[in-house]
Structure formats: C-alpha cells, structure tokens
Amino acid sequence: MDLQLDSLRRNRHDMARAWKNETGGKVVGLFCCDVPEELIYAAGMLPVRLMGEKEEASEADLHFPSNCCPYVKRSFDQGLKRRYDYLDGIVVPNTCDMVRAMYGTWKMNLETPYAYFLEVPQRISAQGVEFFREKLLDFKGSLEEWSGREIRDGAVEDAVEVYNLNRRLLHRAGRLRQDGLITGVECQNLAISSMVIPKQEHNRFMEAFLKEAAGRDVRPAGVRLLVSASMLDDSDLIGVLEECGGSVVADDMPAGSRYFFFPVENSSDPVAALAERYLSRIPCPRKMLPLARFDFVRQVMEGAGVQGAVIHSLKACDCHLYEYPYLKAMIEDLGLPVLFFRGEETSAEQETQRDDIEAFIEMIRG
Amino acid sequence: MAESTSAKKHLETTLLVPALRKKHYAESLTQTAGQKTGWCSNGVPSEILDAFGINAVYVENYATVCASKRLSSGFCRAGERAGFSQDVCGYARILMGYLLGGAEAPEAPYGGLAKADFLVVNSYSCDSRMGWFATMQQTLDIPLFVLDAPYQPGGGCTEPAHMVYTESQLLELVSFLEEQTGRKLNKEQLRARIDLSRRSADIQTEIYEMRRAVPSPLSAGDAYTVVWPGMYMAGTRECDDFYARLRAEVNDRIANKIGVVPEEKFRLLWSGLPFWYNMALLNYFEDFGGVVAIENAYFRNEKSCPSQHPDPIKDMAITSTMRRHYAGDLEQRLQLTLDIVRDYSIDGVVLAYNPSCRLMYLLQPELKNALDRHGIPNVNIECDMADERTYSEGQIKTRLDAFIERMLALRK
Numbered sequence: 001m002d003l004q005l006d007s008l009r010r011n012r013h014d015m016a017r018a019w020k021n022e023t024g025g026k027v028v029g030l031f032c033c034d035v036p037e038e039l040i041y042a043a044g045m046l047p048v049r050l051m052g053e054k055e056e057a058s059e060a061d062l063h064f065p066s067n068c069c070p071y072v073k074r075s076f077d078q079g080l081k082r083r084y085d086y087l088d089g090i091v092v093p094n095t096c097d098m099v100r101a102m103y104g105t106w107k108m109n110l111e112t113p114y115a116y117f118l119e120v121p122q123r124i125s126a127q128g129v130e131f132f133r134e135k136l137l138d139f140k141g142s143l144e145e146w147s148g149r150e151i152r153d154g155a156v157e158d159a160v161e162v163y164n165l166n167r168r169l170l171h172r173a174g175r176l177r178q179d180g181l182i183t184g185v186e187c188q189n190l191a192i193s194s195m196v197i198p199k200q201e202h203n204r205f206m207e208a209f210l211k212e213a214a215g216r217d218v219r220p221a222g223v224r225l226l227v228s229a230s231m232l233d234d235s236d237l238i239g240v241l242e243e244c245g246g247s248v249v250a251d252d253m254p255a256g257s258r259y260f261f262f263p264v265e266n267s268s269d270p271v272a273a274l275a276e277r278y279l280s281r282i283p284c285p286r287k288m289l290p291l292a293r294f295d296f297v298r299q300v301m302e303g304a305g306v307q308g309a310v311i312h313s314l315k316a317c318d319c320h321l322y323e324y325p326y327l328k329a330m331i332e333d334l335g336l337p338v339l340f341f342r343g344e345e346t347s348a349e350q351e352t353q354r355d356d357i358e359a360f361i362e363m364i365r366g
Numbered sequence: 367m368a369e370s371t372s373a374k375k376h377l378e379t380t381l382l383v384p385a386l387r388k389k390h391y392a393e394s395l396t397q398t399a400g401q402k403t404g405w406c407s408n409g410v411p412s413e414i415l416d417a418f419g420i421n422a423v424y425v426e427n428y429a430t431v432c433a434s435k436r437l438s439s440g441f442c443r444a445g446e447r448a449g450f451s452q453d454v455c456g457y458a459r460i461l462m463g464y465l466l467g468g469a470e471a472p473e474a475p476y477g478g479l480a481k482a483d484f485l486v487v488n489s490y491s492c493d494s495r496m497g498w499f500a501t502m503q504q505t506l507d508i509p510l511f512v513l514d515a516p517y518q519p520g521g522g523c524t525e526p527a528h529m530v531y532t533e534s535q536l537l538e539l540v541s542f543l544e545e546q547t548g549r550k551l552n553k554e555q556l557r558a559r560i561d562l563s564r565r566s567a568d569i570q571t572e573i574y575e576m577r578r579a580v581p582s583p584l585s586a587g588d589a590y591t592v593v594w595p596g597m598y599m600a601g602t603r604e605c606d607d608f609y610a611r612l613r614a615e616v617n618d619r620i621a622n623k624i625g626v627v628p629e630e631k632f633r634l635l636w637s638g639l640p641f642w643y644n645m646a647l648l649n650y651f652e653d654f655g656g657v658v659a660i661e662n663a664y665f666r667n668e669k670s671c672p673s674q675h676p677d678p679i680k681d682m683a684i685t686s687t688m689r690r691h692y693a694g695d696l697e698q699r700l701q702l703t704l705d706i707v708r709d710y711s712i713d714g715v716v717l718a719y720n721p722s723c724r725l726m727y728l729l730q731p732e733l734k735n736a737l738d739r740h741g742i743p744n745v746n747i748e749c750d751m752a753d754e755r756t757y758s759e760g761q762i763k764t765r766l767d768a769f770i771e772r773m774l775a776l777r778k
Contacts, residue, residue: 063731067453067721094517097493101728103519104696108732117695122489122496123514127534131516134527286493289500289510316453318724322497325449326504342451 003205005186008193009234012048015197017086019046026088026147029112031072031102033254033282034093034120036136036274038159038264041199042151043143047091049195049255050075050084051233054347063105068316069098070344071231076102079110089114089146091139094122096286096319114146122287124280133275140271156270162199163264169206170194170260176210177249178304180218184227184248188235191256222247223364224305226336228297228327229253229312230320232345237312240350244357245365250304252297258283261300286319293323294330301334308364310357312341337364372434373587373645374652376626377619379612380588386595386608387431391476397421402547403480405502407495409488410513411682413563413601414536417556418543423479424598429457432464433642433752437472442753444471450501456722456752458498465505484546485510486539490517492725511542515686519695524688533683540679556678559601564670569609570596571666576616577659578710581625583616586636586658587648593664631655632773633711637662637703637733638718638726639751650763654770660710662703663726699729700736707742714773716766719748721756743776745769 008015016027026045030037040047052074057064059080060073078084090112092103107115119135121128144150170191177187190209194202225246227238231254238248251257262281267273282288283296309331313320321342328338339360343349375381397403403421406412415422432441438456444463446452447470452459463471464479487499489512496512503510514535516528540551570593577584584592592612599605618624634651636658641647648658671685706712715737717730730746737744745765750756 062735065719065721065727065731068724068728094519097724097728100517100519101696104699105732108696117519119516121514121516121531123512123535125514125535125538127531127538128514131527131531131534285500286496287489289512290504313451315451316724318454318493318497321451321454322458322494322501324451326501328449342453 003197003201005189005193005209008197009051009189012051012193012196013083013086016046016048019198020086026114027086028089028091028114029084029087030091030093031075031099032093032095033259033284034095034278035091035118036278037199038156038163038274039136039140039143039151039271040091041162042155042159043140043147044149045088045143045147046198048087049192049233050078050090051192051196052078053083054234054236054345063109064101069096069231070314070316071233072098072102075233076106079106079112084112087112089116091116091118093118094120095284096317098316116142120287121279124287124292129272129275129279132279133269133272136271136275156274160264160266160270160273162203165203166194166199166206167260167263169203169210172210173206173213174250174257174260176213180221180247181216182213183219184225184238184242184246184251185235186213187248188232188238188251188253188256191259192233192235195255195259219247223361224249224307226250226297226301226304226306226309226331227253227256227312228309229256230314230317231255232312236347236350237310237341237345237353240354241310241357244354245361246308246310246357250300250306252283252300254284257300258296261296284319285323290323290326294327297327297330298334306336308337308339308360310339310341310360312345315342315344371436371644371646373590374649375588375591377584377588377592377612377615379608379615380591382608382611383591383594386599386604388476390598391431391479394421394423394480395477397480402483404543404546405479405482405485407487407491407499408597409491409495410486411536412598413556413559413682414539414551415486415543416559416601417552418547418549420543420547421480423482425461425479426457427594427598428464428479429460429752430642431475432460433754434645435475436643436754437475438643438752438754440470440472442755444468452722452753454722455492455494455498456720456750458494458501459722460752461498462501462505465502482506482508484508484542486542487512489514492723494722494724509542509546511539513539518687524684528687529683532687533680536679536683553678560678560682561673562603562606563601566596566600566606566609567666568669569606569613571669573609573613573616574660574666576613576620579620580633580711581623581627581630582633582657582659583619583624583626585626585648586640586661587626587645589661589664590640590645590648597664626657627652627655629655630657632713632770632777633657633659635660635662635703635706635710635712635715636718637715638730639663639720639723640718641749641754641757642752643754644757644759647762650766651770656770658716659712660706662706665702665706667702696729696732700733703733704736704740704742707737707740712742713777714743714745714769716769717744717746718751719746720751721748722750722753726751743769743773 060077441463445459
C-alpha cells in the first residue's frame with residue numbers, strides 16, 4: 001500500500017477494513033495510552049485508537065452533556081454515526097471519569113461484540129504494578145477466550161519488540177524535529193498514525209520516512225515551541241502554530257511523547273514489564289503527581305532550545321485543568337513565556353486562536 | 367454575609383445538625399497538644415484517622431458550608447484568579463480561593479479551617495479530587511497520601527486480587543499516618559469505630575427504606591442535612607444516637623401519617639446534587655402540594671456487610687471490595703434510579719445537571735433517555751452545586767412551573 005503521511009489518519013477506517021479483509025483478524029478500538037496494545041497485537045488483532053472528527057457531535061449530544069471531554073464525546077459520535085462499524089471490540093481503561101463513563105455508554109448504545117473494561121490503578125506504587133499485572137493477565141485471558149485461540153509462548157515478547165522499535169523510531173522522529181529536519185506537524189502525524197495502522201507496517205513506513213527526512217536540508221528555524229496538551233487527536237493546532245511562525249520542537253501530549261517515551265523493559269515476565277511501563281511511566285496527570293509530571297516536561301524539553309510554551313487543555317478535562325496553574329508557573333520559572341488555550345478544538349475555535357498565536361510568536365521574537 | 371436560603375426543615379431531629387456541625391468545626395480548631403490535622407476527601411475512611419486521634423477535616427464539606435452561607439462567588443472568583451478554570455469542581459474552586467485568598471475572598475465561615483499537616487485523598491471517586499488535592503499539595507507543600515482501590519464497574523466483587531490490592535493500600539495509609547503522627551494504629555479503637563459506623567449506616571438504610579411511605583415523612587430538604595453526621599461523624603456514639611433518634615421520629619410521623627405537606631399531590635425524585643446556596647428550592651414544590659420524596663445522591667439501599675475478619679484492616683478491605691457505592695456500570699446505575707422511581711411512588715424526576723461535578727453530571731443525559739423511554743416526566747435544570755453564579759432564579763422557576771403543570775396534566 002502506498003502510504004502518505006498526511007492522509008494516514010483520514011484513511012484510517014479504510015485501512016482497518018482492508019486489514020480485516022486481508023487477514024480475517026479482529027479490529028479492537030481503544031481509548032487512552034493506558035491499554036497495553038502489545039497484548040492485543042499478540043492475540044493477532046489490530047488495536048486502533050478511537051478518534052473524533054471536527055464536526056458537530058450531533059448524535060453524541062443526546063448521550064453526553066455539554067460540559068464534558070470533547071475528544072471522548074466526538075469519538076463516540078463517530079461510533080454512533082457508524083464510522084467505526086468495522087470494530088469487533090473495544091477496550092476502555094479506567095483512566096478518567098469521562099472514559100469510564102464511555103464504557104457503559106458505548107456498551108449500551110452500540111453493538112460492538114466485545115467490550116472490555118480494563119482496570120488501571122489510579123496510583124503509582126509497587127503494589128499497583130502487581131495488581132495491574134494481574135489485571136493484564138485477566139485481559140490476556142479474556143482476549144484468548146474471545147478469539148478462541150491461546151496467545152502462543154513468546155508472542156507477547158515479539159509484540160514488545162515490534163512496539164519498542166516503533167517507540168525508538170518515533171523518538172528518532174522527535175530528534176529530527178528538534179534538528180529542524182521534520183516539522184512538528186509531521187512528527188505529530190507520525191505519532192497519531194502509529195496508533196491506527198498495523199505496527200509493523202508503520203515501522204516500515206517510518207524507516208523509509210526517516211531515512212528520507214534525514215537527508216533533507218535543515219528548514220529555517222521558527223520560534224521554538226513546546227506544546228503541552230491534554231488530548232489533540234489531530235495535528236491541526238500544531239499546523240496553526242507552525243503557519244504562524246512557530247516550530248514545535250518538543251511536546252508533552254498523549255498523542256505524542258507520552259505515547260512513545262519509555263520502552264517496555266526486557267523481562268522474563270513480559271506482562272509484568274508491560275504493567276510497569278504502562279502504570280508507572282506514562283506521565284498522565286490522572287495518576288502521576290505534579291512533581292513527577294514536571295520532571296517529564298523538563299525531560300522532553302532537554303536540548304530542544306525551547307523559547308516558549310503553549311499549554312492546551314480540552315474543556316472539562318479535570319486532570320489537566322487542575323495542573324495548569326502549576327505547570328505554567330514551572331515553565332515560567334524556566335524563563336519561558338506561556339500561552340494557554342482551553343476549548344473544544346473546533347475549526348472555528350482554531351481560527352480565533354490564530355490571532356493569539358501570532359501575537360505570542362511576535363512577542364517572543366521581540 | 368449574604369442572606370441564607372436554607373431549606374425549611376420539617377423534622378425536629380434535623381434541627382440538631384447545625385449545632386453538631388458548628389461544634390465539630392469549633393473542636394477541630396482547638397486541637398489537643400501534639401494532635402495532627404489531616405485534610406481529607408470524602409471517601410477516605412474517617413474511622414482510621416479517628417483511631418489515630420487525628421483531627422480529620424473533610425474539605426468538601428467546608429465548601430458546601432461556604433456555598434450555603436452564600437460565599438461561593440467570592441471564593442470561586444479568588445480560585446479562578448489563580449488560574450483554576452470554571453470547568454473544575456465548584457468545591458475545589460471554593461477551597462482554592464479560601465487557601466489562596468486575595469481581595470475577592472470573603473471572610474471564612476466558622477473562623478476557617480485548622481491548618482493542615484498533611485493531605486489524604488482517595489483516587490477512586492472522581493478525577494477532581496485527585497487534581498484538587500495534588501494542587502493543594504503544591505500550594506501547601508505538605509505530604510499527600512493517595513488512597514487507591516479497584517474501581518469495580520460491575521459493583522462489588524470478591525476477587526482475591528482486588529482484596530489484596532485494597533488491603534495493601536489501606537496498610538500503606540496506616541504506615542503514612544504512623545509516620546505523620548509518630549503513633550501506632552490502635553486496632554481496638556478502629557474495630558469499635560467500624561462497628562459503630564456500620565450500625566449507624568444500617569439505621570440510615572432503614573430510614574431510606576421508611577421514606578417509601580406516603581405521605582413522605584422526610585423530604586430532600588431535611589435529607590440533605592441529616593446525611594451530615596453519617597458523613598463526618600461516622601463511628602461515634604453521637605452519630606449513632608442521632609440516627610436512632612431520627613429513625614424514631616420518622617417512625618412516629620409514618621404512624622401518625624404526618625407528611626411534609628398537608629395534602630400530598632405529587633412526589634419527586636431529585637437526581638444529582640442539590641444547589642447548596644439555595645436549598646430552599648427543594649421546598650418550592652410544597653406550595654403546589656409536591657414533595658421531593660427522595661434523592662439519588664447519597665442514597666443507600668443496602669445494609670453494611672457483616673464483619674468478615676477479626677483484623678479491622680483486612681475486614682475493611684474485604685467488605686469494601688464487596689460493595690462500592692458509586693461504582694457500578696451505567697446500566698446498573700440507571701436501573702437503580704428506575705427502581706427508586708417505582709419503589710418510592712415517584713411522579714417525576716428533577717435532573718440537576720451540576721456541570722462541575724463530572725461524576726453526577728455525566729450520568730444525567732442517559733438517565734433522561736431512560737426516563738423518557740419509561741414515560742416518566744422529568745425536567746433538567748443546569749446549575750452548579752456550589753458556584754451560585756450559575757443559578758438563575760427566574761429561569762429555573764419558570765422551567766419548574768412548566769414541568770409541574772405538564773406532570774399534573776399527564777396524570778389527569
């Protein structure tokens with residue numbers, strides 16, 4: 001298949017259907033960074049991250065109130081509009097109130113054959129990792145029962161290898177972004193596409209893409225920006241920032257660095273290694289306390305020469321909105337200006353953001 | 367201070383609560399020498415903190431006190447000025463406003479809160495509590511303990527892994543409190559408090575059951591007040607006595623057919639949290655012969671689990687994994703409300719959309735769909751439970767008037 005980076009997200013449904021026709025395998029939709037995709041992959045299934053579209057959530061409005069997470073609501077809206085009718089299953093982790101609510105709402109309103117609620121501890125601790133390991137073993141057993149096929153010995157280790165390679169490639173993309181060889185939009189599209197197409201295929205695509213990108217001329221530097229966001233499931237905001245003269249060189253986003261930082265460690269107990277990585281390392285403010293979160297933000301900025309930060313929170317995202325005043329203060333203490341947006345990421349909203357972004361970038365340029 | 371709009375109380379026992387609350391806050395400001403103060407979220411088991419002799423302050427309650435004294439606007443504005451979005455929990459904005467102060471923050475009721483030595487939050491109720499306590503930790507620079515437990519979407523469960531994890535978290539809490547207080551847990555005291563707490567909880571369950579009676583012996587205006595001892599004095603003799611007295615009074619009212627209104631014409635269920643700054647709204651229906659006979663927040667229909675183990679921590683772990691009040695998947699939660707409608711002879715439902723309380727708010731549209739499917743009249747009113755700037759008296763009463771008219775017309 002001829003893959004074009006800027007169309008991978010748009011074509012995700014067709015690609016998933018094609019994979020299903022070709023392999024006869026099951027496609028499993030999921031929310032958030034907390035679901036170890038490796039287990040789904042090891043079961044011979046295709047994990048795909050559920051995403052929304054910038055259109056009126058006309059169907060979901062009947063099931064969710066107005067002041068709630070637009071990302072989850074819009075993803076559900078796509079489900080109600082039958083755009084995810086090829087899904088054989090969904091996995092909903094215990095991430096936040098909205099995602100948890102989605103489990104019941106999806107199950108009640110859509111006829112996806114398999115719906116699994118994955119318990120995720122809400123606190124990082126050694127006992128939590130052990131408990132999560134148990135829950136992942138339950139999940140593995142559930143996938144086996146559903147598929148009628150045991151996950152063979154070594155399959156999880158193989159999946160970890162494929163996924164870790166993907167993480168390394170996305171890391172390399174992050175470095176090329178810092179070096180001015182790929183744009184922030186390209187980097188974000190690489191991360192997002194990684195969530196919706198078969199990993200091995202994505203690895204092959206990335207290797208070719210990064211090889212080509214490494215040979216490019218360094219692009220003229222814009223104002224070097226960090227973007228910290230709750231959930232941007234497309235690259236539109238990054239696009240506006242770069243159109244206005246910014247260069248997004250670092251990010252702290254679930255559909256970005258938080259997805260590909262931290263490999264799964266090699267271990268004789270791969271499920272324990274998954275539990276450790278997915279519970280303890282993903283820097284999500286729902287369970288990671290602020291100081292550890294801020295360490296991660298400092299880590300992604302290292303060597304990036306960041307000149308300013310844009311913090312974006314989707315409306316009603318409690319996890320990020322509480323953190324904002326302190327994250328802002330932490331970044332400002334580093335001598336960097338901060339621009340904050342809170343909204344729904346609609347197309348109309350993005351146009352109004354443009355003026356603020358232009359003024360912010362002008363201010364940094366001085 | 368702005369004028370209070372508290373609900374009219376119909377029961378004598380209810381009238382005891384303000385004094386109990388005042389005393390509770392006064393006592394918390396006069397700690398004994400060496401006593402530590404822990405600020406907690408609702409859901410953190412007070413029995414454990416009490417067994418350590420800790421001055422436990424449940425800050426959500428203080429937010430409702432501020433709201434009921436019509437102080438939420440000033441505190442919320444002070445919190446928002448510090449960067450907290452209007453999307454986040456009204457209780458949290460009030461507390462952050464109280465903590466951060468500034469020109470907009472009004473004078474604190476009850477002389478303010480005892481200074482916290484540490485914070486304890488439970489992670490399993492809602493996102494807001496976690497974010498709120500994590501930010502308070504940043505502001506106050508004091509230790510924070512996060513108490514976790516499995517979520518259990520299907521309600522209680524007895525899986526060994528859940529029990530083991532819950533026990534591990536309770537034991538970590540105990541270690542944390544030992545470190546903070548320099549004391550060891552008094553297990554005998556804990557046992558006694560758990561037993562007392564379960565007994566009062568069971569009386570509360572009985573009272574909920576008794577509220578099925580027609581005419582309604584105890585309506586929401588009283589009910590939202592009488593939950594207070596159970597939430598903040600659990601495990602004390604005083605709390606137990608309070609509910610025994612309340613049960614006797616409710617019994618007496620039922621026996622003598624004393625209702626909240628002289629001639630009960632319709633019965634309502636209030637779904638969601640009340641508007642603490644205008645509890646009198648709960649009495650609004652009484653002029654039309656209506657009564658808010660029951661509410662689904664804080665509702666109890668199950669007795670406590672009997673003791674499962676002599677060790678009190680193990681016992682708490684086992685019993686809490688068997689029952690979890692707010693857990694339960696969507697269908698179970700909807701069914702519970704539909705069952706309440708049937709069992710309490712409800713004619714209509716007021717759906718309070720509290721936009722800053724995600725926990726309650728997210729349920730309401732599906733609940734509305736379910737009520738519509740079952741032909742149960744309902745009305746939604748969108749106001750925050752704590753931030754009174756979201757309340758518009760004229761608009762709300764117009765909606766309620768139309769609802770009452772529609773509901774009564776349907777019955778003809």
